Amino acid sequence: MPKKYHIHPKLMPLNLNSLFKFKIERGENCINCGKCTKVCIYEAHKRGKDDPRKMADPNTMVCRNCFRCIQECPRGALEKSLDKDFLNIGGSYWKSDIFITLWKQAEDGKVPVTGAGYRGPFTGDGFDSMWTDMSEIVRPTRDGIHGREYISTSVELGRKLNHLTFGDKGQLLSQIHPTVDVPIPIIFDIPLDNLSPNVKMAQVKAAAELNTFIVLPVKEITPKIGKYINNIIVLLTPEEIDKHQGLIKNARIVALEYTGKLEKQLPALKDKIKKAGNALTIIRVPVTKSVEGIVSRLAQGGAEIIHIVADYHGREIPESAGESYRIIKDIIRAVHLKLVDDRIRDEVTIIASGGIAMAEHVPKAMLCGADLTAIDLPLLIALGARIYEEPEKIIVLPDGLEKITVKTVKQRMINLMSAWHSQLLEVMGAMGIREARRLRGETGRAIFFEEIDNETFGKLFKKRETKNV
Amino acid sequence: MKPSTVKIKKMPSRFKHQVPKYKVVRSSACISCGTCAEACPHGVHERTEGHNKVKPPIDYKCIGFECQNNDFYCVAKCPRKALSLTVNPMYETLGDYRWTADMITATWIMAETGYPPERKDLEYNTGNSGGGFDKLRLKFPAGRPKIDKFEISTEIPLNRRNDGRAEIVISTPVYGGGMSFGSVSLPTMVSKARNATIWNTFTCTGEGGYPEVLEPYDNHVITQVATGLFGVREETIQRVKIVEFKYAQGAKPGLGGHLLGEKNTASVARMREAVKGTSLFSPFPFHSVYSIEDHKKHIDWIKEINPHALVSVKVSTPNDVDMVAVGSYYAGAHIIHIDGGYGGTGAAPDIAKKNIAMPIEYAITKVHNFLKDEGARDAITLIASGGIRSAHDLVKAICLGADGAVIGTAEMVSLECVRCGNCESGRGCARGIASTDSELADLFNEEWATQRLTNMYHAWNIQLVEILQKFGMKSVRELVGRTDLLEHIDYSE
Ligand code: SF4
Ligand code: SF4
Ligand code: SF4
Ligand code: SF4
Numbered sequence: 001m002p003k004k005y006h007i008h009p010k011l012m013p014l015n016l017n018s019l020f021k022f023k024i025e026r027g028e029n030c031i032n033c034g035k036c037t038k039v040c041i042y043e044a045h046k047r048g049k050d051d052p053r054k055m056a057d058p059n060t061m062v063c064r065n066c067f068r069c070i071q072e073c074p075r076g077a078l079e080k081s082l083d084k085d086f087l088n089i090g091g092s093y094w095k096s097d098i099f100i101t102l103w104k105q106a107e108d109g110k111v112p113v114t115g116a117g118y119r120g121p122f123t124g125d126g127f128d129s130m131w132t133d134m135s136e137i138v139r140p141t142r143d144g145i146h147g148r149e150y151i152s153t154s155v156e157l158g159r160k161l162n163h164l165t166f167g168d169k170g171q172l173l174s175q176i177h178p179t180v181d182v183p184i185p186i187i188f189d190i191p192l193d194n195l196s197p198n199v200k201m202a203q204v205k206a207a208a209e210l211n212t213f214i215v216l217p218v219k220e221i222t223p224k225i226g227k228y229i230n231n232i233i234v235l236l237t238p239e240e241i242d243k244h245q246g247l248i249k250n251a252r253i254v255a256l257e258y259t260g261k262l263e264k265q266l267p268a269l270k271d272k273i274k275k276a277g278n279a280l281t282i283i284r285v286p287v288t289k290s291v292e293g294i295v296s297r298l299a300q301g302g303a304e305i306i307h308i309v310a311d312y313h314g315r316e317i318p319e320s321a322g323e324s325y326r327i328i329k330d331i332i333r334a335v336h337l338k339l340v341d342d343r344i345r346d347e348v349t350i351i352a353s354g355g356i357a358m359a360e361h362v363p364k365a366m367l368c369g370a371d372l373t374a375i376d377l378p379l380l381i382a383l384g385a386r387i388y389e390e391p392e393k394i395i396v397l398p399d400g401l402e403k404i405t406v407k408t409v410k411q412r413m414i415n416l417m418s419a420w421h422s423q424l425l426e427v428m429g430a431m432g433i434r435e436a437r438r439l440r441g442e443t444g445r446a447i448f449f450e451e452i453d454n455e456t457f458g459k460l461f462k463k464r465e466t467k468n469v
Numbered sequence: 470m471k472p473s474t475v476k477i478k479k480m481p482s483r484f485k486h487q488v489p490k491y492k493v494v495r496s497s498a499c500i501s502c503g504t505c506a507e508a509c510p511h512g513v514h515e516r517t518e519g520h521n522k523v524k525p526p527i528d529y530k531c532i533g534f535e536c537q538n539n540d541f542y543c544v545a546k547c548p549r550k551a552l553s554l555t556v557n558p559m560y561e562t563l564g565d566y567r568w569t570a571d572m573i574t575a576t577w578i579m580a581e582t583g584y585p586p587e588r589k590d591l592e593y594n595t596g597n598s599g600g601g602f603d604k605l606r607l608k609f610p611a612g613r614p615k616i617d618k619f620e621i622s623t624e625i626p627l628n629r630r631n632d633g634r635a636e637i638v639i640s641t642p643v644y645g646g647g648m649s650f651g652s653v654s655l656p657t658m659v660s661k662a663r664n665a666t667i668w669n670t671f672t673c674t675g676e677g678g679y680p681e682v683l684e685p686y687d688n689h690v691i692t693q694v695a696t697g698l699f700g701v702r703e704e705t706i707q708r709v710k711i712v713e714f715k716y717a718q719g720a721k722p723g724l725g726g727h728l729l730g731e732k733n734t735a736s737v738a739r740m741r742e743a744v745k746g747t748s749l750f751s752p753f754p755f756h757s758v759y760s761i762e763d764h765k766k767h768i769d770w771i772k773e774i775n776p777h778a779l780v781s782v783k784v785s786t787p788n789d790v791d792m793v794a795v796g797s798y799y800a801g802a803h804i805i806h807i808d809g810g811y812g813g814t815g816a817a818p819d820i821a822k823k824n825i826a827m828p829i830e831y832a833i834t835k836v837h838n839f840l841k842d843e844g845a846r847d848a849i850t851l852i853a854s855g856g857i858r859s860a861h862d863l864v865k866a867i868c869l870g871a872d873g874a875v876i877g878t879a880e881m882v883s884l885e886c887v888r889c890g891n892c893e894s895g896r897g898c899a900r901g902i903a904s905t906d907s908e909l910a911d912l913f914n915e916e917w918a919t920q921r922l923t924n925m926y927h928a929w930n931i932q933l934v935e936i937l938q939k940f941g942m943k944s945v946r947e948l949v950g951r952t953d954l955l956e957h958i959d960y961s962e
Binding site: 132 | 485486488527558559561565568599601603604811814816822824825828834835856881886889891893894895898900952957
């Protein structure tokens, strides 16, 4: 049994302008009686530092929305509203609450816990239209985060054999392909272009500390960064392969972008890479209408690892404007099922990315059929990045981020992954699944909205309609 | 017990102000003529005798835009056009998709007055979740109801096995959910028990042991046997009429229970027979139950210790919840209590609440139908919980196939919970509901809390009776499984 995987979170506040949800304002009619100071157990209300006769401005950041100051101020002088920044941030996919929860996880590395039930909508698009299953009585015991038993979150990358062939003396004839293990089913995808050096470095170091991977374009791999080659997936074009033989030799994984030509070139390119060293090859396929066909052909053609890349809100990239699009959950299912139909699913590794925004998306993507996921934006949200979807995608990094130490930035990314890892354990524990690799395509452990709704309400209410007809 | 004999008493908020839906602003154009103060019968504007200036408007008393039709509408009456009326931005900070601000406000009014709100501006029958109960509507028949309200019974029996055990009948098809001592304060627990006694129904201890102060209410208390077995003893099992096995809870299916060290105060630790200040875990699942046969052994064990008690089995809502329910029937349970993921008062990981197991609406349907197919439906009581927020939710759950419901959050909201979700952080609930911090727990007394709960149950019962009357039914038992009385807005075209 492999060693138990641990991530070490550390409290790591970041004193940059951060997002908050509730805004408290004190009106003119305040009489400085100090009642609010007494009733707010989160210490949002304090007297002025310079003049203790007067109340200081409320520290609205710490407000937890308990309404006590509002209800108890003798003058009704306090007002509370949803902060404008909070209301504006994100969009239909990156909901404003996601920013707050990821920020908090980056702060303390803990699983977000709240009381008083679930607050969100019944279902939504994509991953919000499925639930993970659990098992009530007959099931393996769980371990979760409390360490009573072993749950492995590690997954394997690489080509697997469909079956083994043995010679007549029982000797193994098949050649086993090399594989690479990652201890969490999450790798870091290509970072944004305009990141400051400290953030870039921190991302690489975080990937190394987690013992996962970060995908980096070859031009980004400076000698300083190259030290972490063990945890870098080298992204290059077919033309660059010759030039970077040295780098490829040390790399464990390289990645190529899919082009129409690549399908034919693949065997030759793989040979070239193999000649340089032992690196496995990922083919990155942008998600379009024809993605499952492409993935299937690549798999038949010997691809080891295929990374399907949807856009930042998990959508298929439409071939022409205004066309309808599928979303990541359905895309992964389609790709997975196509490979199952073609009887080749077990032989390749599928990485899915685009719209992986919260911890729950990782096991859900896997239940839909991915082997693992890749993320980029959540790592930046951990640092206070703001995304705006409308009218067009904008990503804003907080001022002063470039001056934060690499250590702090790295720790916040580690914290986020620690929280996600713990949440993955929670979900797996509830499912009674002890190995992350068994999550892949395990739809028996998923409940899909359309299916369950059809099976229950569909039966109840459609019947009535036909009666009416 | 007749619900009509329950005593209702006005029990206002503990706080000076309530959360306003509207905002009334008086601009600097005001000349303090006092017209508005005289006009408004709801007391929004006040001018103290001898003062020149009118006090700032008291927003929460304002009845909102419907006032436009009144001749006392202050905005229209003000000679200086100094007044304006808008929705208060604060209102947006109250509530969420499931429990909307209107629903919380309405529940507060019910807890205060004992009746559904008279105001017309609150949508409190459905929430905003966009699915499940919120997409189901009741289909009332046309025509005048022919049944006298006083003939309508809201009683349901809990023992349908005919096995010689206690024939328990509760007067309203609702009882209080398990909230353990430690996760809520003692006054909260006692108030729940007192209310359960008044309503001839039940409350549940949760898994945190059985506080002595509940003794006078023993006949209305369900004690829980959960995986942690905290505070479970033969005496506690012998004291009660119903014992509940908690396999899982909807808010965190498959995750067991967890009480943070900070909340494990000296008194909590004593009750749970644990060490103060340590975090306490209830494992998942029962490490002695890996099959229905094991499950039966546990039920037999309880039945042996208490020969009169009914046994309830509480499970969450995985895909195979229907099998578990039938298994529990064969194992000898009297009540199968299914707990969906949207409720839960205690702290739970957000990821679990949102993602694990199916919504209660589906589970009720599945379990009811499967029990029917197995011929077991009439011999077991099906109780639903986890997302029953209003009398309408209760009725819908019954139409889908439940016999009754367990409520938790609605009780908390009656006690002025604002659903801020901070129950587990630091000192616990700032409003003294889910807190064992002595200063915070003293925020309200049992008298107040009991009456608020009683009032809320009363308001629900009134609504239930009205609905039954409209359907022409004499008993809530006629409503069970009547999906033909529901329509689903997605399927209605
Ligand atoms: S309670 Fe109200 S009046 Fe008193 S200090 Fe606070 S804001 Fe001012
Ligand atoms: S609403 Fe509660 S948490 Fe927020 S400032 Fe007022 S008392 Fe503090
Ligand atoms: S009626 Fe208008 S002018 Fe007169 S006191 Fe009221 S707000 Fe002021
Ligand atoms: S902390 Fe908030 S959600 Fe929890 S009981 Fe108190 S008011 Fe309700």
